[in-house]
Amino acid sequence: MIVKEIMTEDVIYVDKNEDLYHILNLMKKHDITKIPVVEDKKLIGIVTDNMIAYKLGSIRKKGIPASRLHAPLVTEKKFEAIAPETDIKHILQTVGRPGLTMLPVLENRKLVGVVTKADLLPLVKSKKPVKDIMKTPVYTISSEDRVIHARRTMLNKNIARLPVVNHGMLLGMISDKEIAFAFAYIKKDFPLGHQKHQLENLLVKDVMKTPAIWIKPSLTVQDAAKTMIKHNIGALPVIENNQLIGIVTRTDLIKTITSDPT
Numbered sequence: 001m002i003v004k005e006i007m008t009e010d011v012i013y014v015d016k017n018e019d020l021y022h023i024l025n026l027m028k029k030h031d032i033t034k035i036p037v038v039e040d041k042k043l044i045g046i047v048t049d050n051m052i053a054y055k056l057g058s059i060r061k062k063g064i065p066a067s068r069l070h071a072p073l074v075t076e077k078k079f080e081a082i083a084p085e086t087d088i089k090h091i092l093q094t095v096g097r098p099g100l101t102m103l104p105v106l107e108n109r110k111l112v113g114v115v116t117k118a119d120l121l122p123l124v125k126s127k128k129p130v131k132d133i134m135k136t137p138v139y140t141i142s143s144e145d146r147v148i149h150a151r152r153t154m155l156n157k158n159i160a161r162l163p164v165v166n167h168g169m170l171l172g173m174i175s176d177k178e179i180a181f182a183f184a185y186i187k188k189d190f191p192l193g194h195q196k197h198q199l200e201n202l203l204v205k206d207v208m209k210t211p212a213i214w215i216k217p218s219l220t221v222q223d224a225a226k227t228m229i230k231h232n233i234g235a236l237p238v239i240e241n242n243q244l245i246g247i248v249t250r251t252d253l254i255k256t257i258t259s260d261p262t
Helices: 020-030 049-058 088-092 117-123 147-157 176-189 192-201 221-231 250-254
Strands: 034-039 042-048 102-107 110-116 161-166 169-175 235-240 243-249
Touching: 020 034, 020 049, 020 176, 034 102, 034 110, 042 049, 042 102, 049 147, 049 176, 088 117, 110 117, 117 221, 117 250, 147 161, 147 176, 147 192, 161 243, 169 176, 169 235, 169 243, 176 192, 221 235, 221 250, 243 250
Parallel strands: none
Antiparallel strands: 034 042, 102 110, 161 169, 235 243
């Protein structure tokens, strides 16, 4: 199987001069977290929710006005491009490694598609239960914790999201996307002198996504992939007897394509 058989061809992209809020509106409208950036029709990088959260979090003390927030500020310029004829096996070998999780597809230097982990999920066919591949213990956050604490935990643990719990009960999820949107709109809606205070005191419960979609440990890996596709989500908490016992991500599921195809 080759890339052009699974890639997303209808690519949402932006010019490098677009402002951050237009980019966020596109992310919200199309329910996406990554957008290619072009200059003179040439791909120069990719904006991600992770980069937006990182940049806006790191500049919270600098008082940068919203009018200066444009694509170049939050663009990841290091990326690996692939060709439409690239074998899918090449991509599967890189899943889980550090780096961007969107691969732009170039043909004659023109952007003709992208491949993300979501594009690979339909290839997941394993019938083993998710309890066999889920991660445990699970890093979690309280709804009363501050968002900057959640973000720090995600950076330290190299994870893209955290289940929000209260006494072991799942309340919601917080990810780079929710943090990026929250940080960006504080920059837009509050005067420079008030932004630092708002950013540092924003609570998880104010931005977390609810309700959280979860699964049972007996669900098959293939059905977990179908659930992710249906709800367009990147991770599924695993619940047993009303308690959070594990979590599975797109990466965990995709790795079964080569390790346990059946």
